[in-house]
Amino acid sequence: SADPSTHEVAAALTILKNRHNLSNRCLDHICQLMRLLKASNVPKGSAHVKRIFLSSSTAHFTSSSYYCSKCNQLSSKATNCSNIKCEENKSFSKRPPVFLRMPLQPQIKDVLLRFPSLNLQRQRYSTFIDSSDISQGDFYKKLLKNEENNFITLTMNVDGILIAKSSKSSLWVITFVINELKKSERFRIQNVLVGGIASGQSKPTRKEMSVYLQSVVNELLTLENEHCFQNYDGNIEFLRVFLIAGSMDKPAQALVQNISEPNGAYGCGKCFLQGIINFWFIIILEE
Ligand SMILES: [Zn+2]
Numbered sequence: 090s091a092d093p094s095t096h097e098v099a100a101a102l103t104i105l106k107n108r109h110n111l112s113n114r115c116l117d118h119i120c121q122l123m124r125l126l127k128a129s130n131v132p133k134g135s136a137h138v139k140r141i142f143l144s145s146s147t148a149h150f151t152s153s154s155y156y157c158s159k160c161n162q163l164s165s166k167a168t169n170c171s172n173i174k175c176e177e178n179k180s181f182s183k184r185p186p187v188f189l190r191m192p193l194q195p196q197i198k199d200v201l202l203r204f205p206s207l208n209l210q211r212q213r214y215s216t217f218i219d220s221s222d223i224s225q226g227d228f229y230k231k232l233l234k235n236e237e238n239n240f241i242t243l244t245m246n247v248d249g250i251l252i253a254k255s256s257k258s259s260l261w262v263i264t265f266v267i268n269e270l271k272k273s274e275r276f277r278i279q280n281v282l283v284g285g286i287a288s289g290q291s292k293p294t295r296k297e298m299s300v301y302l303q304s305v306v307n308e309l310l311t312l313e314n315e316h317c318f319q320n321y322d323g324n325i326e327f328l329r330v331f332l333i334a335g336s337m338d339k340p341a342q343a344l345v346q347n348i349s350e351p352n353g354a355y356g357c358g359k360c361f362l363q364g365i366i367n368f369w370f371i372i373i374l375e376e
């Protein structure tokens with residue numbers, strides 16, 4: 090039989106690494122050992138294994154752009170704003186935040202390809218009353234009535250992560266999960282879709298966040314039209330994709346919905362009440 094290709098050896102090593110929680114150093118040593126044993130097509134080490142897969146999968150469809158705070162536009166270059174009318178057109182006066190955009194459609198294709206169609210159907214037709222999932226909600230049921238079965242739905246999350254306690258540098262990640270996957274699968278890292286990642290020296294402004302979200306929104310709108318997806322069984326399905334809910338903490342919600350901070354006036358994302366300052370803690374102290 091023919092020797093396995095470098096790609097196949099790298100795939101086997103990756104599975105071994107994940108299954109046994111091996112370190113990169115350990116992977117380097119396994120590669121060394123295999124070469125000593127005269128195995129062919131062995132990757133040079135863990136970094137090589139990573140490169141083999143990165144070059145072929147995610148890397149080619151992501152795109153980075155840079156946010157210009159002067160004209161509120163995304164620029165393709167890190168050095169200067171591409172808007173000729175902008176005063177930062179010659180060069181950025183400070184390092185601009187980076188936004189890495191990842192199209193959702195190829196990721197949805199990837200995930201659906203790993204599940205048999207039945208998996209999705211079962212969720213939808215579950216008859217027993219279970220209020221613990223979004224598919225039992227009123228909005229979902231309405232969608233089910235209008236769209237029959239040819240759709241899937243997404244829940245969005247936006248959250249920020251501080252990179253270090255000492256600096257204000259942060260990453261803001263826009264993620265989605267597919268609600269039709271059963272809960273044990275839905276939130277697993279390989280089934281979560283990433284719409285984009287923003288990285289900057291400080292928390293993004295509301296304007297900045299809306300620029301990042303705009304390109305995601307545009308894609309979501311096209312996904313509401315039918316697209317063809319293949320499932321694990323090899324069947325082709327025409328599905329519409331709907332974003333039906335967002336789940337995020339209060340500060341992130343304020344950014345995404347462009348409303349005031351949750352402790353400020355009109356800080357509620359659902360209603361238009363101004364809100365009142367509550368002095369209950371003073372009353373407790375006096376008692
Ligand atoms: Zn500009």
Ligand SMILES: [Zn+2]
Pocket residue numbers: 357358359360361362
């Ligand atoms: Zn309210």
